[in-house]
Each structure stands twice: as structure tokens, then as C-alpha cells.
Amino acid sequence: MTAGRGIVQEYQNPQPGSTGTLNLDAKSTRAILRNGVHRPKGYTVSYHHNPDVEQHHFGQSHPMKPWRLTLTNKLVLGYGMDEGMDMYSPRAATKEELNEFHTEDYLNFLESVTPNAIKQYEDILPSFNIGDDCPIFDGIYEYCSLYSGASVDAARKIINHQSSIAINWSGGLHHAKKSEASGFCYVNDIVLAILQLLRHHPRVLYIDIDIHHGDGVEAAFWSTDRVLTLSFHKYDKLGFFPGTGPLDCTGPTTPLNPGSHHCLNVPLNDGVEDDEYIALFKKIVDRTVATYRPSVIVLQCGADSLGCDRIGRFNLNIRAHGECVRFAKSLNLPLIILGGGGYTPRNVARLWAYETSVCLGAEVPAALPADMPFIEHFKPDKTLFPNLAMGKYKNENTTKSLNDIVEAITETLRYLNHSPSVQMSEIPPDLEGLREEVEQEIREEREMRDENGEGAALRQSRESGAGRSGELYT
Secondary structure (H helix, E strand, O other): OOOOOOOOEOOOOOOOOOOOOOOOOHHHHHHHHHHOOOOOOOOOEEEEOOHHHHHOOOOOOOOOOOOHHHHHHHHHHHOOHHHHOEEEOOOOOOHHHHOOOOOHHHHHHHHHOOHHHHHHHOOOOHHHOOOOOOOOOOOHHHHHHHHHHHHHHHHHHHHOOOOOEEEEOOOOOOOOEOOEOEOOEOOOHHHHHHHHHOOOOOOEEEEEOOOOOOHHHHHHOOOOOOEEEEEEEEOOOOOOOOOOOOOOOOOOOOOOOOOOOOEEEEEEOOOOOHHHHHHHHHHHHHHHHHHHOOOEEEEEOOHHHEOOOOOOOOOEOHHHHHHHHHHHHHOOOOEEEEOOOOOOHHHHHHHHHHHHHHHHOOOOOOEOOOOOOOHHHHOOOOEOOOOOOOOOOOOOOOHHHHHHHHHHHHHHHHHHOOHHHOOOOOOOOOOOHHHHHHHHHHHHHHHHHHHOOOOHHHHHHHHOOOOOOOOOOO
16 A cells, blocks of 8 residues: 655745745744744654545534634644644545445445435434434545545554654544444544554554543454553443443453453543643553553544533643643654544644644744634633633542552553563454454444433433533633
8 A cells, every 4th residue: 555645845944034845924934933843853743634624514513623623723833833844635545445444335325425315325324323423414425534544644654754753633533433433433543543553563552532432442453462542531331422431341351352451441530630630641651551562652632631622521721631642752652643522623723733832842832823814713812721620520530539540450451461472463453253242232232322212312411511602612
């Protein structure tokens, strides 16, 4: 397979009145000179984004807004961070590339269905989990191909040693299953990227800091020891989507399944705050890396774990979330950074722009660039670091509950002493076999919830955020 057909935009030491190898507009040039962003020494950061992905629309009332990527990119450019990175406009993933994980009949459906012709597919919509959470909209297949292509391209740049850190904020859609949509996600770009990494890397560590459990990625690699999944999320079996990821779910219990003990879950309650989240993240990730010894990390940075998110229930500020990226970077392993959830667009943009600066090792000012487009969307404060402690959820996490999590994770890691000797034989996962049992369990659980009236409508009502209007909430 060929590498992503990207155009690299590299600006080398622009001088006043000069824009480097490609033309920059005057605003970007001023931002570069003002903020002093430059290429980091000793490593390369790449930024993978196709602007066409921003044009898609789930529907006026749907919480997922691809337009949040427009705000993110305006901030990245406004601060001049493109000066410090290789900028790629990757091609869409091909059907053959998507088919490495997803079934052909599911991809055929996504490719052919349209809102105007949806009635002819009514009989099969439930089998693909299409509904209020995962609606059909114009260009759905193109949208999936674009964000997935960017993640695949990021993985290939890592494999080819063209990048040390590869960023795709349009990706990170971690709920999609092999043959069904779930939780606003249709194609699982994370799984596709990891499958690429496994062509070169013996062990991949996947870390997820979205507020929702990374169930789709966990299920995909349930039966292999070459991928370890680690998810930090709110857990409530009946009251918060997807209702999976308890502390004692650590992989298959079948003795002969190599994936046993290779998924770690950090279930949290409402209201977790900055200091305790950072401490928990560093402690668990440090022990996991020391034991599992991955050769590459994939970090999903869902922004719905921020405070004031329309769906989320944590109390994290932008700097605290970014500290997780900083710590992952400090491990000095190849790193893919992906987006994910996040339903207050202006705060999503702030977070991902800040985390881009963390990847670059750049110190950008808190005051947003005054001349950047869409600056009015960040009123009244126009800052990169708003106070997201407004309307805080009560912190239901105790020191004991957090210590118990660390103790349980540490105990699970005792079973992984053999992992550093894992041999590369074939690219997992076994996409049938044992993993098919997991997918059947997922389908049965969803059907049971629907029968009990615990479908999408109930989930949406339970997941409503603070419900306030205003700068931080809309």
C-alpha cells in the first residue's frame, strides 16, 4: 500500500516579508513572528487534516459538529503553529483500506445510502445501528473516508520515521464496531491506524482520555496481546453511554486467549478534578509502559472530558487535559494524537490547539490572536484557558476509590511480564473467532437495553450536560 498522498507544507525560517517555501498570508506571518513558534529540535511533528471533512453536517440538533475542526485549525494557524510542523492534506482512505477492519456489506451500505433513499434500507438499519445517535447524512461515506484516511496517513508517517508525533484531530472515533455504527462513530479510524502500526511495531499501547469508554477499540483487539488498551472514562452501567469498561474488565477470561489481561479500564465518577486526574493518569500510564514496554503509543484526546462539555460530567480544565499529552510525549516513544468526542466546539478548539502546542513544545500566549477568523466565537474572554470550573459537577471520586483503581491496575499488570518477548507473527486481531463472540455480546446487550426502554432517547436524557446556555456551554 502506498503512503498517504499528502502535500507537505514546510516553512523554513521565514523572515519579515518572506513566507518560506509556500505563501503564508500576512496574518499567519505576523502570528509566527509574534509567538516565536519554530520547529522542535530532535523530533518532527506532523499535522494531518483534509479540510473537506469540515464541510459535513450531522444535523442541526445533533451534538457532533465537524465544524469544531474549522475553529481548531484557525487557532492552530492563528498562533503560527503550522511553522513548526509538517502539514499534510491526506487523501481519503480507499474502500480496501477501510475493509481491513470493517465488513464489506457495512461499507457498501455506507457508500450507497442517502437521506433521500433511506426508506429502501429500513429493514437493515437496525442491524447497522443507524438511528438518532448515528443518522444518515449527505456525504457520510466521504466523511468517514476522509477522517480515516488522515489517521492511516498519520500511522504511515510514524512507520516510515517521517514523524515522531503525528496529529489528526478529525479522527479518534472510538465506538464504531466492525459492522455497525455506535456513539456518533461510523468507521473506527483508530483500529485502522493501529493495524498499520502493527506491520512494523511489535506492541502498541492505546490510551483513551475521552469521557466515554473506548469500547470499539477494546473489542477490536480483545484477542491479541500485541495491543494493550487503556481507557480513562466515566462509568455507569445503566446511566452513561456505552455502559462498558468496569474496573474488572481486563480482557478475555479464556485461558488460551492471548488478549487476556490486555485491556485496562479506569472507571471514574462524576466531577473528577485536575490534580487527581493528572496524578492518576501519570501513575497508571507510567506503570503500564514500564511493564508492557510498547514501541508506539496512540493517544485519543476526546475533549468531552473537559468541564462544561454539553455531554461530559468531569471538571477538567484545558491545561490538565493537556498535561496528559505532555506526559505521553515525555515517554519518548512514537506517538499518534487523535481527536474524539467534544460537544462544546469553542472549548474543543481551544483544547486541541493547546495540545498541538504541547506536542511542539511551544509556549503560546493565553490571549487568542486578535486578528484570527471567527474570533467572535470565543467572546467574551477570548482566552485559550477559560475557567471550566463553572457549574461544576460534585466530585464523586474519593481518595480511596482512586487508590483502589491504581491497586487493581497494578495487580493486573503483574500478568504481563511475558509481553516484552511477544513475537511478531501475523497482524492481529483475529477478526472472526474469539472477537466475534464479543461483538455478539455487544449486540445482545444493545437489544436488551432497547427492550427495556434504555435506548438512544434515554441515553441522551441521561447524558445531557449542564444544560445551560452561554459562552462555555454552547
